[in-house]
Amino acid sequence: MKKPKSKEFRKRHRLQEDDEIKLLDSWIQSQKPDSGSNPMAFPPLPSKAPIGRLDDNTFSRYAGVTRFDQLPISQKTKDGLRGAKMVEMTDIQRASLPHAICGRDILGAAKTGSGKTLAFIIPVLEKLYREKWGPEDGVGCIIISPTRELACQLFDVLKSVGKYHNFSAGLLIGGRKDVEMEKERVNELNILVCTPGRLLQHMDETPNFDCTQMQMLVLDEADNILDRGFTKTVNAIISQLPKHRQTMLFSATQRKSIQDLARLSLKDPEYLSVHEESVTATPTLLRQIVMIVPLDQKLDMLWSFIKTHLSSRTLVFLATCKQVKFVFEAFKKLRPGIPLKCLHGRMKQERRIAIYSEFCEKRSVLLSTDVAARGLDFNKAVDWVIQVDCPEDVASYIHRVGRTARYKSEGKSVLFLMPSETKMLEKLEAAKIPVHLSKPNKERLQPVSDSLASLLVKYPDFQPRAQRAFVTYLRSIRIQRDKEIFDVMKLPIDEYSTSLGLPMTPKIRFLNQKNKSKALSTKPDLAEPEEDSDKEITLKIPRKKPDPSNLQEEEAEKELLLADSSDEEEGKTSEVLDAIPPATRVPKKKKLKINIHRPVGTRVVFDDEGNALPPLARIADTQSAKGTLLDPEQKAEYYRKMREELKKVDKEDKLVQRERHREKRIKEKIKWKEGNAEEDDNNISGSEGNETADRRHKKRKIYFNSDSDDGKQTEVTTNGVSDSVTLEEQEALALKLLNSMHS
């Protein structure tokens, strides 16, 4: 048992701390532009270069400062770092720590595995230490991570480096059942490490949740957090945080979006991109291979790879949860000879954390969706990263491969590209990512499709899983944003279905529709012009935005709803239902069907006898109304006219709408003025009324309108209605008021 410290000891200790804080504060003061002194043997900060890269000069000034113990930080943090065996700083730590400790806003960018975590954990601890933050001060810093696993990892680093400090810290992530307990304690925590959804949940639901004193906000994987999946949640969070704070954003693929900066109210931030001039955007010790693999051979390749790398720790990325589940279950049954694990956003939280820890500890193959793509360190022990499905963009590629070759360790990655996705190679090259194109060794290929087919026969309840994997993969391709790379129509659908062991290709509604429209467009003579126009409009309908971070969005929502989705079969999409062969399909409740044979938004025009005219008849009148088919030129002319007409109609509609709005506004104004006048009359009539009238006058604020040069003031009432009053009128008004007050 630890011996309790004496009162004398504690007092001495406190005094020492006070002295230390004074010294640290004076260093920070000395970094201000007009200060001459530098009380510590530490180089002054470089002159500010917001949104610019660090120049060589900057680094040479820091040449002598390479170790954590040379930094102006507290002894407690230094001890914590020493305990965690952190001695030398990495580039991003050297570049950003001095600025961050001084309280500046930071946009930090550095390669994956280069130590960005410490670049924000240390300033968090130091800020609260210098402010002498205690339990009664409540939430002082908030660190937000896009995924739960990453939040756990950040929390571990915080605990290890900050173990000599006295701050309380909490991990707030979705999927945990103890939310009520969290609600009771959250106000006592000084540092919150959280996912956006859970933080917002506390902001919304926890009584007295107070972060008005918060000093520092950190977004790890900032580009991801500020991305579409979290937009609403993040905006809602930001709106509840104090404006006066230090904000730090870190990512390996940092953006310099002005919009982001404005959203987060960053003040003159330091953009510290330490590897911007580097020859490669990925770690130097990472060897990256690309193989061209047809869709129907991907599982064969993956199986062969696993079988031939039984002593490696391998992380495998697949596009969807259903694929991960299917491949995991199927391969497990086929016994590859190495433990298999799977990780995806639909698993229970405890299981997710357990899998993550197990994979850190033991050699195995982890099949995962993009939940494991960002930030996770896995004890720097991943040997191979295999991307079975192409990442949605270059940033996603960088983060996925970044799970290996971390901090001075080596790593290898393989990307399977389908022949239709080779455009990705150009994009990788343009982003300074050096990849080696390698041909699959056909002799070592171990086909697995036949074994999968036997499995599906042996375990019939396994078939829907394969079907779901099939459908969700195609769907994931369909909703990808980059159409140069991803084209669902180029995929060998039947072959892919067979490769999953399915006896027949599931029917997919969206593919059928696309095929149909393709057939129509390739047979112009058979296609009715009206159907053509329908098709044109259908294709233009904006789709739901592709959502690569779908999982994360789901997570944010899940965290909000507290619905711990149970990993199982609910939530089938309509395409999934389509995929199940008609015989096994559960009949759906019949829906009221409305047949619409014209494009939505087209106006129906009637002729003199009251018959509806086809659109063609209205524009190309006689010839087409009589059913004559149009040649291509006429057709183009027809479309042009149709578009013009639609534009005209649209304009007219808008005008009418605007007029209606105006009338409504005028009516409301008149009503309001009438009501006000009545109130004034009533108020002025009695003695009580006089008081109210006085109060009303007092409530009015008077602003000087700097734009007006005639010396007039603009009076703006709290109701927002303004009128002009001259100086004389105001003096008279003031006199009147004074008189009435005296009498």
Ligand SMILES: Nc1ncnc2c1ncn2[C@@H]1O[C@H](COP(=O)(O)OP(=O)(O)OP(=O)(O)O)[C@@H](O)[C@H]1O
């Ligand atoms: N100064 C250091 N000395 C020794 N090890 C370090 C140091 N800084 C970081 N590390 C180790 O390097 C590994 C990667 O660090 P970290 O997870 O912070 O990288 P990152 O830049 O945040 O990566 P990502 O972009 O993937 O999130 C970790 O295992 C961490 O413990």
